[in-house]
Amino acid sequence: MEMPVPDASVLSRKAKIVERLSQVLPRDAVISDERETRAYECDALTAYKCPPLCAVLPANTKEVADVLRVCHEMGVPVVPRGSGTSLAGGALPTADCVILGVAKMNDVIETNYDDRYIRVQTGRTNLSVTGAVETNGFFYAPDPSSQLACAIAGNIAMNSGGAHCLKYGVTTNNLMGVTMVLMDGTVVEIGGAHLDSGGLDILGVICGSEGQLGVVTEATLRILHKPEGARPVLMGYDSSEVAGQVVTDIIKAGILPVAIEFMDRPCIEATEAFAKAGYPMCEALLIVEVEGSDPEIDAQLKLIMEIAASHNPVELREAKDAEEAGRIWLGRKSAFGAMGQINDYMCLDGTIPVSSLPFVLKRIGEMSKEFGLDVGNVFHAGDGNMHPLILFDANKPGDLELCEEFGAEILKLCVEVGGCLTGEHGVGIEKRDLMNVQYDPADLEAQMAIKDIFDPAWLLNAAKVFPLETSDARRAA
Amino acid sequence: MTPKSEEELAQMITGANGPLRIKGGGTRPIGRCEGDELSTSAMSGISLYEPGALTIVAGAGTPISEVEKVLAAENQRLAFEPMDHRTLLGTKGEPTLGGMAAANVSGPRRISVGACRDFMLGVRFVDGHGNIIKNGGRVMKNVTGYDLVKLMTGSYGTLGVLTEVSLKVLPNVETIGTVMLRGLTDAKAIQAMSAALGSPFEATGVAHFPKSKFGDPLTMIRVEGFETSVTYRAEKLRDLLTSYGDAEIQVGATEGPGSAEGWAWVRDVTAFAEQPGDVWRISAKPSDAAELAAKMDAKAVQYDWGGGLIWALTDEGRDLRTALGDFDGHATLIRGTADVPTFQPEAPALAAITAGLRAKFDPRGILNPGIMN
Numbered sequence: 001m002e003m004p005v006p007d008a009s010v011l012s013r014k015a016k017i018v019e020r021l022s023q024v025l026p027r028d029a030v031i032s033d034e035r036e037t038r039a040y041e042c043d044a045l046t047a048y049k050c051p052p053l054c055a056v057l058p059a060n061t062k063e064v065a066d067v068l069r070v071c072h073e074m075g076v077p078v079v080p081r082g083s084g085t086s087l088a089g090g091a092l093p094t095a096d097c098v099i100l101g102v103a104k105m106n107d108v109i110e111t112n113y114d115d116r117y118i119r120v121q122t123g124r125t126n127l128s129v130t131g132a133v134e135t136n137g138f139f140y141a142p143d144p145s146s147q148l149a150c151a152i153a154g155n156i157a158m159n160s161g162g163a164h165c166l167k168y169g170v171t172t173n174n175l176m177g178v179t180m181v182l183m184d185g186t187v188v189e190i191g192g193a194h195l196d197s198g199g200l201d202i203l204g205v206i207c208g209s210e211g212q213l214g215v216v217t218e219a220t221l222r223i224l225h226k227p228e229g230a231r232p233v234l235m236g237y238d239s240s241e242v243a244g245q246v247v248t249d250i251i252k253a254g255i256l257p258v259a260i261e262f263m264d265r266p267c268i269e270a271t272e273a274f275a276k277a278g279y280p281m282c283e284a285l286l287i288v289e290v291e292g293s294d295p296e297i298d299a300q301l302k303l304i305m306e307i308a309a310s311h312n313p314v315e316l317r318e319a320k321d322a323e324e325a326g327r328i329w330l331g332r333k334s335a336f337g338a339m340g341q342i343n344d345y346m347c348l349d350g351t352i353p354v355s356s357l358p359f360v361l362k363r364i365g366e367m368s369k370e371f372g373l374d375v376g377n378v379f380h381a382g383d384g385n386m387h388p389l390i391l392f393d394a395n396k397p398g399d400l401e402l403c404e405e406f407g408a409e410i411l412k413l414c415v416e417v418g419g420c421l422t423g424e425h426g427v428g429i430e431k432r433d434l435m436n437v438q439y440d441p442a443d444l445e446a447q448m449a450i451k452d453i454f455d456p457a458w459l460l461n462a463a464k465v466f467p468l469e470t471s472d473a474r475r476a477a
Numbered sequence: 478m479t480p481k482s483e484e485e486l487a488q489m490i491t492g493a494n495g496p497l498r499i500k501g502g503g504t505r506p507i508g509r510c511e512g513d514e515l516s517t518s519a520m521s522g523i524s525l526y527e528p529g530a531l532t533i534v535a536g537a538g539t540p541i542s543e544v545e546k547v548l549a550a551e552n553q554r555l556a557f558e559p560m561d562h563r564t565l566l567g568t569k570g571e572p573t574l575g576g577m578a579a580a581n582v583s584g585p586r587r588i589s590v591g592a593c594r595d596f597m598l599g600v601r602f603v604d605g606h607g608n609i610i611k612n613g614g615r616v617m618k619n620v621t622g623y624d625l626v627k628l629m630t631g632s633y634g635t636l637g638v639l640t641e642v643s644l645k646v647l648p649n650v651e652t653i654g655t656v657m658l659r660g661l662t663d664a665k666a667i668q669a670m671s672a673a674l675g676s677p678f679e680a681t682g683v684a685h686f687p688k689s690k691f692g693d694p695l696t697m698i699r700v701e702g703f704e705t706s707v708t709y710r711a712e713k714l715r716d717l718l719t720s721y722g723d724a725e726i727q728v729g730a731t732e733g734p735g736s737a738e739g740w741a742w743v744r745d746v747t748a749f750a751e752q753p754g755d756v757w758r759i760s761a762k763p764s765d766a767a768e769l770a771a772k773m774d775a776k777a778v779q780y781d782w783g784g785g786l787i788w789a790l791t792d793e794g795r796d797l798r799t800a801l802g803d804f805d806g807h808a809t810l811i812r813g814t815a816d817v818p819t820f821q822p823e824a825p826a827l828a829a830i831t832a833g834l835r836a837k838f839d840p841r842g843i844l845n846p847g848i849m850n
Contacts, residue, residue: 112764113675114668115763115764115785138675158620159624169595172627173591188827189826192805192806193806194762195588196583196587196594196631196760198806198809198821198823199821199827200628200631200849201594201630202831204594205627207624209623227677228677247529248530251528251530251531252528252551254552255648256647300703351616351619355527380618384617385616385618418614418615418616420614421621422619422620426620427620431621439611440611442610443612444622445608446838447612447623449838450623450834453837
């Protein structure tokens with residue numbers, strides 16, 4: 001994985017740049033000491049590290065605008081950072097960049113239950129958005145598994161999803177408006193407490209643009225009243241084909257569960273050893289959750305259990321109460337941790353058409369043997385978003401590279417069967433060089449043309465998303 | 478011009494000497510523009526439908542009716558409930574998927590499940606350079622690169638001519654129930670609708686009519702799903718709203734306001750059809766809606782989306798935006814001849830981005846020029 005050569009003229013002007021930034025920010029909001037900038041050297045893709053030139057922690061939109069204006073004038077690259085939980089390297093610095101962290105901006109600006117929205121500064125964590133409204137019975141629906149730590153800024157940048165998006169959608173479906181600062185310091189208001197755009201859907205293109213178009217400082221988010229209740233069932237099958245068929249049959253029966261999670265045998269074995277959730281040892285395990293009042297849940301689960309039973313499950317278990325529900329979710333929720341106990345792992349997130357599930361799992365199994373690396377699969381089965389976890393040993397020379405090569409092959413397979421490289425984590429640097437697999441040059445040119453409008457000098461997080469050789473001319477200009 | 482393929486379309490765009498007016502079914506003549514007609518009707522047909530994956534892919538010229546028929550056979554539907562503009566605008570022809578996407582057309586269920594743009598999974602289009610471009614795909618979760626799918630949806634053909642769209646679809650429902658309150662003022666009705674939408678009972682249509690053919694004034698709240706669930710939720714909503722009056726409940730009605738036909742009447746703004754006057758569509762913060770409506774001095778208004786969408790019938794030729802002043806939202810002239818911009822003018826910083834995007838995708842300004850002014 002290659003990053004652009006740092007701009008020597010920027011590196012040589014570090015003192016001047018820090019001085020200018022210190023003029024527009026409080027003293028403690030500019031971090032330039034090399035020991036302290038190390039805190040920003042990577043995000044959750046820890047295989048790649050590079051301390052930035054310096055980091056700044058503005059407290060509001062005006063300070064963000066001041067920082068960007070200074071960087072724009074001085075030609076300094078900027079990498080925005082939410083909470084640094086990106087698995088794709090979205091917040092990986094370059095040596096010549098200013099890290100713009102939104103961590104200080106975590107206020108709730110307004111809550112409005114009548115109109116069902118909350119407006120927050122974007123450094124606020126995902127879970128604490130729900131935290132701000134849950135005493136009134138409301139919640140913010142997108143629930144990435146990093147929700148305890150991840151910031152709304154990063155959620156917007158990556159258009160984050162979560163386990164419950166089959167019913168509630170992902171970030172873009174729950175984002176109503178933003179205040180965004182462009183690289184030249186211009187502040188733009190887009191959307192608001194109303195629905196849909198009165199012109200082009202600029203909000204739609206900002207969400208998921210990986211911090212390349214602007215820095216979103218405030219966001220208006222849709223909030224919903226919590227359902228009366230939710231309960232899962234667990235089912236185990238001898239083959240992934242059958243499990244895939246069960247998913248299809250449930251959906252075709254007119255039931256829309258809030259979540260359908262899938263785990264394969266390697267993952268079940270790992271989580272059992274780690275969390276002892278009492279899962280059956282089988283090829284494919286499904287957790288299906290539905291919402292509503294108790295009688296409504298009973299009725300939906302009855303239908304789901306009938307469908308499940310007709311496919312000869314090795315196990316079929318309905319949660320009768322909260323404790324049993326907790327036990328059903330326990331293994332799934334500890335799956336990543338369990339795999340991490342075995343070895344280092346790389347987590348992919350390609351999406352495939354649900355109908356390709358058995359074929360893709362079979363191919364991944366074959367590739368696992370070819371590469372000599374174990375893989376466990378956790379999967380949002382309702383929407384086709386896979387999470388293959390490839391195990392490797394970071395201390396073994398060449399293992400990371402082998403793992404990356406294997407990962408790339410899996411992602412190519414996802415595209416081949418009609419899916420995509422990333423369902424919810426984003427491209428970042430991790431999948432940057434695979435973009436040509438999914439998109440033709442004209443497709444990428446159209447996307448880059450958008451960045452040209454928002455950030456003509458290509459200073460904002462510019463080494464991400466697009467293959468370096470594709471964006472070279474623009475970054476060098 | 479009626480291109481049969483993307484390649485032919487690309488040649489026509491590259492070879493065009495002047496503006497092109499892009500036509501789907503021609504049923505939604507919103508906005509003004511002149512130019513040679515370019516029809517997508519020959520790029521028609523469903524290329525993929527996987528009911529188990531809740532996805533459908535079809536050519537931009539495919540009639541919506543054809544898609545809905547195919548979906549209905551598998552007990553599925555376009556959940557965002559696209560409005561049929563023919564009644565309101567007095568147009569003929571077959572609404573197409575491309576036209577629906579280009580105008581981001583949704584209906585009452587938008588308040589619950591999202592708009593057309595929220596169900597758009599992928600697009601193929603030809604831009605003003607004549608480049609054939611794809612974005613998104615046919616899977617529900619996709620964050621690979623920038624989301625041009627959203628950008629294209631609602632861009633009225635000004636960034637490119639859609640050739641193919643992929644959509645997420647949802648299961649159809651067993652039955653619908655409607656909770657009806659009568660006699661509420663606009664302000665009270667909006668409070669009641671907000672209470673319904675802020676409950677756990679998942680209202681999927683929430684509309685208010687100060688005047689309606691089903692009696693004045695009428696507030697309608699819809700719930701959908703399996704019959705036992707619909708009955709349960711409708712009763713819960715009635716109990717929740719007792720302070721607003723004794724609500725009537727209809728479950729599985731085959732006629733009247735609570736039936737599918739009644740909700741189509743809401744969706745298509747049928748009340749304003751064949752009524753003289755301009756028709757405006759205003760997206761607003763629901764709690765501002767009653768006050769905004771009062772400022773309009775309209776001949777008639779109706780509220781959808783719990784007050785988030787106001788339809789106004791006004792005297793011809795008025796600039797309703799002057800009456801509305803600054804507000805959180807936007808007003809679009811859907812029918813009428815008023816000499817005012819069809820779409821809400823944007824603030825300068827946003828307008829500059831919009832203009833920049835148009836110049837990038839259509840540098841010669843030949844794709845539906847001026848239609849979004």
